[in-house]
Amino acid sequence: MSTDTAPTTTSEQTRVPVIGVLVGSTRPTRIGRDVADQVAEMARLRSEATVEVVDLAEVGPPLLDEPRMPAKGDYVREHTKAWKQVIDGLDAVIVVSAQYNGGYPAPLKNAIDTLYAEWNDKPILLVTYGYHGGVRAAEQLRVVFGVVRADVLDPTVAITVTDADRDEEGHLTNACDVVERHRAELEVGFAAIHAALGC
Ligand SMILES: Cc1cc2nc3c(=O)[nH]c(=O)nc-3n(C[C@H](O)[C@H](O)[C@H](O)COP(=O)(O)O)c2cc1C
Incomplete structure (x- = not known):
């Protein structure tokens, strides 16, 4: 897990909220980490x-192997x-997810299913990407996070990534530009997180 250097307390010892930017894809050649880094920035x-x-x-759980339902805790x-x-x-989570075959990546489903109560009431901002913004992945994530009673915020941010954004290996040539194109929607999403956190 990488973090910035901001202190977790102020001089008045008020706790500073922590927002996690969850990278939902794990392929060795993924772009998910670059997108998440830019969203975090x-x-x-x-x-x-x-x-x-x-x-x-880096920190995701292996395939679910708990003997009892995670909902039991x-x-x-x-x-x-x-x-x-x-x-x-984490006080809130920005879930950055690819779209795979009309859904979202298996490691992300596993990461959600491995826990239950920990998601309850957690403010979640969905940020998906794909040729058409990964909107179908977002739809499914909204349903699943609803079942674990997370607080899925509006709007969902859908980042369009085309072949023109990539080099021959499929890496983004300029991840900053790709995310910057969606700054307006992201700003609304960040505002929704702050409203949910009351800060
Ligand atoms: C298994 C797989 C399925 C995919 N399915 C879709 C899809 O349904 N819609 C879409 O827009 N892109 C799809 N793509 C293209 C991805 O949007 C693109 O590869 C993206 O870089 C995947 O995110 P990642 O690099 O973080 O893994 C798919 C890619 C993979 C590897």
Whole structure:
């Protein structure tokens, strides 16, 4: 997990909220991390909160192997407890997700399903990307986060990524530009997070 250097308390010892930017894809050649880094950078400029990138490729849980339903909350696996700690440490989450075949990546589904109560009432801003903004992934994420009783905010931000944005290996040639094109929607989303956090 990477983080900026903002303190977590002010001089009055008021706790500064922590916003996580969750990277939902884990492919070795993914663009998800670049998109998330740029979203985090923009959020830091807009926010009094601490903004952390939470990369499933680095800290995500392995495939769900808890003996009991996560909704029971009686986790026994150390990696589940570690993932719980990551999500418990976030006051709001910006979920940055690709669209795969009309849905969202399997590691992200696994990361959601591994916990339950930790998502309850958590403000979630959905930021998806794809040829048409990944809107179908966003639709499905909204349903699933609703089932775990997260507080899915409006709007959803849909980032359009075309082949013209990529080099021959498929990497973004300028991730900053791609995200910048959606600054207006992202700003509305960041405002929704701050309203939800009351800051
Ligand atoms: C398995 C797979 C399925 C895909 N399905 C879609 C899709 O349904 N819609 C879309 O716009 N792009 C789709 N794409 C293209 C992705 O938007 C593009 O590859 C993007 O870079 C994926 O995010 P990632 O690089 O972070 O993994 C798909 C890519 C992969 C690897």
